[in-house]
Amino acid sequence: MDERVRPEVRRIAEEIDTMEIRGAATIADAVARALRTQAQESEATDPEVFRGELRAAARTLYETRPTAVSLPNALRYVLRGMSSTTVERLRQNVVDSADEFCARLERAQADLGQVGANRLRDGDVIMTHCHSTDALACVEAAVEQGKHIEAIVKETRPRNQGHITAKQLHEMGVPVTLIVDSAARRYLNDVDHVLVGADAVAADGSVINKIGTSGLAVNARDRGTPIMVAAQTLKLHPGTMTGHTVDIEMRDTEEILDDETLAEIGNPTVKNPAFDVTPPRYVDAIVTERGQFPPESIVILMRELFGEGTTEPWAD
Ligand code: RUB
Incomplete structure (x- = not known):
């Protein structure tokens, strides 16, 4: 397990793996929240280190279950546009994207x-x-x-x-x-x-x-x-x-x-x-x-x- 990945993110990955968290939409919601947590708890001061941590967290989540495409789709959505040059801006990007993703998911399900x-x-x-x-x-x-x-x-x-x-x-x-x-x-x-x-x-x-x-x-x-x-x-x-x-x-x-x-x-x-x-x-x-x-x-x-x-x- 990659040491850069926060314990809460590892716990969510473990729960997806053991199916305590299951079902494609619920998994997507959980991984978006996990990336949010990784961003919030990161102690990185360098933007490249921060980006590396987020990639490591995304990889840990990605490797849990292979079939539900909502999982990689959620990772792609939350981590799009990671080009800011300060950690604070990058952190805010991830938090905002994760919140937006979860809200969209809920709205989409209601509309569907x-x-x-x-x-x-x-x-x-x-x-x-x-x-x-x-x-x-x-x-x-x-x-x-x-x-x-x-x-x-x-x-x-x-x-x-x-x-x-x-x-x-x-x-x-x-x-x-x-x-x-x-x-x-x-x-x-x-x-x-x-x-x-x-x-x-x-x-x-x-x-x-x-x-x-x-x-x-x-x-x-x-x-x-x-x-x-x-x-x-x-x-x-x-x-x-x-x-x-x-x-x-x-x-x-x-x-x-x-x-x-x-x-x-x-x-x-x-x-x-x-x-x-x-x-x-x-x-x-x-x-x-x-x-x-x-x-x-x-x-x-x-x-x-x-x-x-x-x-x-x-x-x-
Ligand atoms: C769950 C399953 C569900 C889809 C859709 O499989 O096949 O039909 O994930 O669920 P598992 P939702 O229990 O193995 O995860 O509509 O909630 O996304």
Whole structure:
């Protein structure tokens, strides 16, 4: 671990790694705040030393989890324009950018919620996978509009993020039916929308989200159930415009079963990918704070927001 990185930043990195802080938008918010802390607590007197510390902090945060593009997008936003010649000005830049980023994130989610709510009608039943604050913002806005929404919630093995979704929907007054993941197809006939979030959206409109999303989308398409992805523009992956692919995180197999059980069943190889890729043809709409888009046209929005190139603030 780089000694220049403040203990609070290391703690946040550790909590992202162990998933106490999880979900793409929440991770982005946490890393922006972490950079703010690094800037505030820095004792550097030389601007180059200060910049080096911020890069080291950004690298520590960047190396926690590879798939949610909101993480590098947050780092890029907060560390853009680090060209001032005094430490005090640089510090203020980082603090202001981090505050602006967190406020924009909150506003984007609220705006996206309004856009998504327009797709939901009174009496609709949704099916969810994992736990997405962007997806739940759509339900919350629909409920606030006075619509009655019901939810079928997939538990989302192995980490059971569906439990968080069930709890938050219950708190909104939405009746919830919890099902095991493998029961999803059985209940798709009772559902008006599949509603999921995204960790990243690629330039071709592919959606990278919790493992199991792609199978759910294929089944939903087979049953004629629309698939709606709630993803604020922070989830758009600029690198995919120039041909980069999205790295799919492989997590510890202990999340699936312990060593004792593993030995009992003959030590098979166990794989635990955290995310998968849903091709654009299985997605009906990507709902962002800038409106809703067919997946194939998301690249137009990406070009407008990012241009063709990006810089990497964690690189020395
Ligand atoms: C979370 C997950 C969520 C997206 C979107 O995975 O796949 O659907 O991150 O969430 P994990 P949000 O639990 O492994 O982090 O809409 O809150 O950004």
